[in-house]
Amino acid sequence: MPTTGSKRAARVISWLREQVTSGAWPIGTKIPTEPELTEQLGVGRSTVREAVRALASLGILETAPGRGTFVRSSSPVSAVLTDYLGEKEISDVLGIRRTLEIEAARKAALDLSDEHIDALRHALEEEREHVQSGHTEALDPPGPFHVALVQASGNPLLTELYQGLAHAVKLGIRDGKVKSSPADEKLRDHERIFEAVVKHDLVEAVHAANDHGDRDLVVVPGDSEKSDGGRSAAAPAEPPAVYRRIDTRRGGSLSPVRIFRAPDDAR
CATH class of the missing domain: 1.20.120.530 (GntR ligand-binding domain-like)
Incomplete structure (x- = not known):
């Protein structure tokens, strides 16, 4: 856990991480707003803001302007x-x-x-x-x-x-x-x-x-792939890959389905 400017913020960071790791706040969910956390934890907004910023720097939380703060990871992104x-x-x-x-x-x-x-x-x-x-x-x-x-x-x-x-x-x-x-x-x-x-x-x-x-x-x-004053250089288009299912017999019975890639086979 990164060092912070206050022990109070450190305690808030620990509490926020517990909500994530315990599953109380699943990945992808929106966490309570800053005013809600302030009231719930009995600390100032600056303390909540500091704690959220610390966890965002680890990749655990992510703040989306105008939408709120979301859980993005259950463990720090190294x-x-x-x-x-x-x-x-x-x-x-x-x-x-x-x-x-x-x-x-x-x-x-x-x-x-x-x-x-x-x-x-x-x-x-x-x-x-x-x-x-x-x-x-x-x-x-x-x-x-x-x-x-x-x-x-x-x-x-x-x-x-x-x-x-x-x-x-x-x-x-x-x-x-x-x-x-x-x-x-x-x-x-x-x-x-x-x-x-x-x-x-x-x-x-x-x-x-x-x-x-x-x-x-x-x-x-x-930039290295562009030419003619910034326009993208033309590149030959790759044919779409076609995936087919194959059943092969082994010992008189069908084996598990095999999957293979056939780039130029449209059948």
């Missing part, structure tokens, strides 16, 4: 990890992010609890409300559905790694290196993933998560 990811190509970061999301969808489809189903359904409802109200910035990474999906994997390490990557992605969006897909498109993709995991359809869940990863976030071309 400064070493943040610096390390900052030195890597954002396209590589996005690739690892997609890999984690595909694994999360796979695990969720295999063993999805009623609690996780409720969390995913609630996240979808929250996203629909944001899309309908036009507050689409709330869907920027990690977004409520992505948080719920990763938690549904039941893998705490995957969750912590994803949170660190999500922080790097947010910095990429802030710096103009990454462009997010339209909110209505995100919602459709999330609904498809949800339908697959609740049916325990492993193959469809993996496909849906992968397809979403292909278009959810797009790397914005850098």
Whole structure:
């Protein structure tokens, strides 16, 4: 925990972290407002503000101007990890992010609890409300559905790694290196993933998560990729990847479904 200017703020920081780690404030939820915390804890606004700022610096909380403060992580985002990811190509970061999301969808489809189903359904409802109200910035990474999906994997390490990557992605969006897909498109993709995991359809869940990863976030071309006075240089378009299901017989019975990538096969 970072040092603060007052012991009172340190006690508030400890209390706030307990609300997060205990699950009283799940990841993605909005915490009470500054006046509410001031009244509840019996401290001044400056003390609450100092405590929130300290946890925001660790990546546990995130303040969104005009919307409030939200829980973004259950554990501190390591400064070493943040610096390390900052030195890597954002396209590589996005690739690892997609890999984690595909694994999360796979695990969720295999063993999805009623609690996780409720969390995913609630996240979808929250996203629909944001899309309908036009507050689409709330869907920027990690977004409520992505948080719920990763938690549904039941893998705490995957969750912590994803949170660190999500922080790097947010910095990429802030710096103009990454462009997010339209909110209505995100919602459709999330609904498809949800339908697959609740049916325990492993193959469809993996496909849906992968397809979403292909278009959810797009790397914005850098200066080195531009020409003609700042216009983006044309690049040959890659053919869309086609995913097919294969059943192979082994010992007279069908083996588990295999998945393979066929870039130029549209059949």
